[in-house]
Amino acid sequence: MRRERATIHDIAKKLNITASTVSRALKNHPRISDETKKAVLKVAEKLNYQPNHIAAALRNGRSKIIGIIVPTADRSFFSSVVRGIEEIANTAQYNVMICQSYDNYEKEVATVEALLNARVDGIIASYAKGTEDFDHFLKVKNKGIPLIMFDRSSEELEVSSVIIDDYQGAYNAVKHLINQGCKRIAHFTGIKKISIYRERFRGYREALQDHGIPYDESLVIGSNMQLDDGRESMLKLLSLSAPPDAVFSASDYSAMGAMQVLKERNIRIPQDIALVGFGNEPFTWFSEPQLTTIDQRSKQMGNATAEIFLEQIGAKNKPFVPKKTVLKPELIVRKSSQRK
Amino acid sequence: MRRERATIHDIAKKLNITASTVSRALKNHPRISDETKKAVLKVAEKLNYQPNHIAAALRNGRSKIIGIIVPTADRSFFSSVVRGIEEIANTAQYNVMICQSYDNYEKEVATVEALLNARVDGIIASYAKGTEDFDHFLKVKNKGIPLIMFDRSSEELEVSSVIIDDYQGAYNAVKHLINQGCKRIAHFTGIKKISIYRERFRGYREALQDHGIPYDESLVIGSNMQLDDGRESMLKLLSLSAPPDAVFSASDYSAMGAMQVLKERNIRIPQDIALVGFGNEPFTWFSEPQLTTIDQRSKQMGNATAEIFLEQIGAKNKPFVPKKTVLKPELIVRKSSQRK
DNA sequence: TTCTAATATGCAATCGATTGCGCACAAAAT
DNA sequence: ATTTTGTGCGCAATCGATTGCATATTAGAA
Numbered sequence: 133m134r135r136e137r138a139t140i141h142d143i144a145k146k147l148n149i150t151a152s153t154v155s156r157a158l159k160n161h162p163r164i165s166d167e168t169k170k171a172v173l174k175v176a177e178k179l180n181y182q183p184n185h186i187a188a189a190l191r192n193g194r195s196k197i198i199g200i201i202v203p204t205a206d207r208s209f210f211s212s213v214v215r216g217i218e219e220i221a222n223t224a225q226y227n228v229m230i231c232q233s234y235d236n237y238e239k240e241v242a243t244v245e246a247l248l249n250a251r252v253d254g255i256i257a258s259y260a261k262g263t264e265d266f267d268h269f270l271k272v273k274n275k276g277i278p279l280i281m282f283d284r285s286s287e288e289l290e291v292s293s294v295i296i297d298d299y300q301g302a303y304n305a306v307k308h309l310i311n312q313g314c315k316r317i318a319h320f321t322g323i324k325k326i327s328i329y330r331e332r333f334r335g336y337r338e339a340l341q342d343h344g345i346p347y348d349e350s351l352v353i354g355s356n357m358q359l360d361d362g363r364e365s366m367l368k369l370l371s372l373s374a375p376p377d378a379v380f381s382a383s384d385y386s387a388m389g390a391m392q393v394l395k396e397r398n399i400r401i402p403q404d405i406a407l408v409g410f411g412n413e414p415f416t417w418f419s420e421p422q423l424t425t426i427d428q429r430s431k432q433m434g435n436a437t438a439e440i441f442l443e444q445i446g447a448k449n450k451p452f453v454p455k456k457t458v459l460k461p462e463l464i465v466r467k468s469s470q471r472k
Numbered sequence: 473m474r475r476e477r478a479t480i481h482d483i484a485k486k487l488n489i490t491a492s493t494v495s496r497a498l499k500n501h502p503r504i505s506d507e508t509k510k511a512v513l514k515v516a517e518k519l520n521y522q523p524n525h526i527a528a529a530l531r532n533g534r535s536k537i538i539g540i541i542v543p544t545a546d547r548s549f550f551s552s553v554v555r556g557i558e559e560i561a562n563t564a565q566y567n568v569m570i571c572q573s574y575d576n577y578e579k580e581v582a583t584v585e586a587l588l589n590a591r592v593d594g595i596i597a598s599y600a601k602g603t604e605d606f607d608h609f610l611k612v613k614n615k616g617i618p619l620i621m622f623d624r625s626s627e628e629l630e631v632s633s634v635i636i637d638d639y640q641g642a643y644n645a646v647k648h649l650i651n652q653g654c655k656r657i658a659h660f661t662g663i664k665k666i667s668i669y670r671e672r673f674r675g676y677r678e679a680l681q682d683h684g685i686p687y688d689e690s691l692v693i694g695s696n697m698q699l700d701d702g703r704e705s706m707l708k709l710l711s712l713s714a715p716p717d718a719v720f721s722a723s724d725y726s727a728m729g730a731m732q733v734l735k736e737r738n739i740r741i742p743q744d745i746a747l748v749g750f751g752n753e754p755f756t757w758f759s760e761p762q763l764t765t766i767d768q769r770s771k772q773m774g775n776a777t778a779e780i781f782l783e784q785i786g787a788k789n790k791p792f793v794p795k796k797t798v799l800k801p802e803l804i805v806r807k808s809s810q811r812k
Numbered sequence: 813t814t815c816t817a818a819t820a821t822g823c824a825a826t827c828g829a830t831t832g833c834g835c836a837c838a839a840a841a842t
Numbered sequence: 843a844t845t846t847t848g849t850g851c852g853c854a855a856t857c858g859a860t861t862g863c864a865t866a867t868t869a870g871a872a
Contacts, residue, residue, distance in 0.1 A: 137615070139857090139858055139859080140859065140860095141858075141859095149821070149822085150822050150823080151822095151858085151859075151860090152821070152822060152823080152824095152859095152861075153821055153822075154859095155858095155859060155860060155861085156821085156861090159860090164820070165820060168820080168821085182588055182589065183589050183859085184530075184589070184591060184859070185589040185590050185591065186526055186529045186530045186535060186590070186591045186859095187530050187827090187858035187860085188858080188859050188860075189827090190524075190526045190527050190530050190826090190829095190857090191827050191858080191859050191861085192827080192859085192860070193827070195526060197590070204551065205545035205546065205551045205554065205570065206545065206546055206547065206550075206551030206552070207546065208546045211544065211545045211546030211572075214545065214572070215572070215574070227586050227590070228571075229569045230569070230570040230571075231567075231568075232551075232554070232558075234555070248522055249522065249524070249525040250525050250526070250537070250567070251525065251526045275477070275522070359757075359758065388758050392758070392760070395760055414755075415754075415758055417699075418699065418732070418755055418758075418759065420732070420735055420759075420760055477828095479828055479829080480828070480830095481828075481829095489851075489852085490853080491828085491829075491830090491852095492829095492830080492851075492852060492853080492854095493850085493852075495830060495831085496830090496850095496851085498829095502849095503848095503849065503850060503851075504849095504851075505849080505850060505851090523828095523829085524827090524829070525829095526827085526829095527827070527828035527829045527830085527857090528828080528829050528830070529829095529857090530827090530828080530829080530856090530857045530858065531828080531829050531830045531856070531857050532829085532830070533857070
């Protein structure tokens with residue numbers, strides 16, 4: 133079955149024309165007669181012609197591929213961002229190449245290298261938790277390849293980014309808890325290095341302050357924010373002499389862990405302890421009670437990054453000015469925090 | 473900052489040698505002296521040389537990229553398979569290009585086309601729910617490009633595939649329910665077109681038969697197997713004059729829907745109705761009670777597909793014999809079905 | 813009728829890396 | 843002193859599509 137692959141030269145030969153004409157005909161060039169175009173299309177079909185983007189990419193210096201680096205694709209947030217990117221990218225004839233860093237620095241570096249080798253036209257990324265050094269991303273930028281960060285970004289990179297207003301999201305969540313009558317609100321936070329956690333923490337703290345609730349350091353627990361971490365953190369809180377009456381977790385995963393612990397101990401949610409997560413992961417909707425959380429506008433985030441990419445690609449020679457887009461998060465109130 | 477990209481020719485010029493030598497030096501060719509190799513590496517470093525895989529791909533006719541098509545990346549099953557593929561592929565210097573069909577036929581066709589244009593060296597796929605026509609996949613096969621299907625495959629394609637023994641998984645699940653004392657076991661099934669659902673149904677039915685339980689058609693409900701479908705199906709079952717005392721769902725998602733309904737109505741799980749899902753999605757572990765389910769060996773599945781790919785690539789000229797690998801699923805018993 | 817302007821297509825270089833073949837020189841074998 | 847074997851590297855073609863710059867043909871203008 134292995135037919136030799138047909139090229140534009142094969143098509144040209146059949147029609148006694150040159151490859152130039154075939155190339156132009158296939159691209160619907162205005163200076164090629166309709167007659168020739170039709171003939172070319174017909175022969176292309178017959179020969180089972182398959183355009184070779186590799187050859188075109190080499191010649192043009194553009195691969196029409198956008199590389200995407202996400203920590204992991206199996207988080208609905210990230211896959212939703214990817215979908216948002218694809219929506220826009222596809223309309224501009226771009227394809228995407230999704231890569232996972234698995235939140236691992238080395239893998240991230242290797243991935244960036246692979247994407248550069250593959251000569252992608254741009255990279256859209258959210259960096260790994262383990263990343264502290266941004267040289268690999270700087271390299272991308274210095275090669276003049278558009279780089280756009282989303283969700284997790286770093287100031288030192290000085291590239292365009294799309295994030296949500298983590299501060300505002302956290303602030304609203306905590307304000308909501310206060311409105312529900314909560315007075316001792318705990319907070320689960322992640323690695324300080326990642327700005328989203330710092331911002332969420334800031335929102336938490338300022339909301340407390342603005343409502344006259346004293347900040348209690350013992351109520352803030354840092355961890356890796358996975359389910360198990362949430363369990364552990366909750367246990368710590370319960371062992372306090374004065375346990376909290378609410379938990380605002382900077383991640384849905386650790387909020388779920390906390391919920392498990394509370395249910396195991398027959399502590400009522402939200403009456404005894406109210407819970408709010410962050411991320412609007414699908415499982416927050418499955419849980420019992422359903423978890424109040426904050427939606428991160430993943431689809432819009434994807435759209436926005438892709439649009440910035442297209443802008444940057446379009447403005448090749450103009451001086452580059454990093455652009456920071458901040459999306460408004462949305463508090464989604466569900467049973468886990470509704471006391472009234 | 474936009475430096476011109478350095479090529480092997482630039483390196484060659486600096487050293488007064490030819491590009492051939494540089495190319496060989498970079499690939500550690502034995503016929504190049506260590507001295508030259510060192511010099512080349514040094515200059516490459518200095519010029520910030522970045523290999524151009526596009527050029528190499530064009531010349532070699534191999535892109536060293538494997539295209540992966542999954543319905544959606546945000547299902548832990550699929551992302552885990554991808555991870556399994558990457559593990560193996562990376563060791564053989566292959567990179568992967570993950571694409572999502574969003575369970576949409578048109579998008580799947582377009583994706584296959586894009587991957588062919590990108591000249592991937594092989595395609596690993598699990599087809600979309602909406603796919604009934606396999607011409608696009610046949611095209612891949614007929615072009616002599618290795619195509620391996622996983623999880624969802626089709627006999628008519630006659631390509632290698634890796635699946636789990638859905639029949640066995642279902643059989644074991646139902647047998648387990650029977651052992652727990654269940655007598656009226658319902659079943660949620662998906663589109664008949666997809667063989668995994670047919671097989672799971674067959675396992676269900678034969679397990680009943682082998683244990684002397686009569687098959688009752690009214691207990692089998694077909695749907696799209698999402699959370700909402702599970703809710704709806706459960707409601708239907710509850711409205712029967714003789715409701716079931718167990719549900720075996722061919723998907724974790726619809727099992728979760730059923731669980732929600734049962735909890736809302738204060739029907740005890742597993743005492744009144746026992747539940748078993750399929751897939752071992754992470755949320756089955758979060759649920760209350762935790763859901764008994766069947767693990768699909770996603771990582772191994774990925775490993776296996778990648779290994780088959782490498783085999784096929786290695787055996788370029790030998791006659792192609794499709795190879796079917798069947799993995800053994802594992803029943804994971806949790807609270808939702810443990811009556812004893 | 814001669815000249816200008818479209819119109820349709822060809823020529824040939826180019827993108828960057830790879831590789832079979834060949835050549836020169838040196839070391840080893842006869 | 844030849845011949846053989848090996849080492850280190852250059853030459854030039856190749857992969858397939860693209861495109862600036864001709865060229866040939868025809869239609870319209872002067």
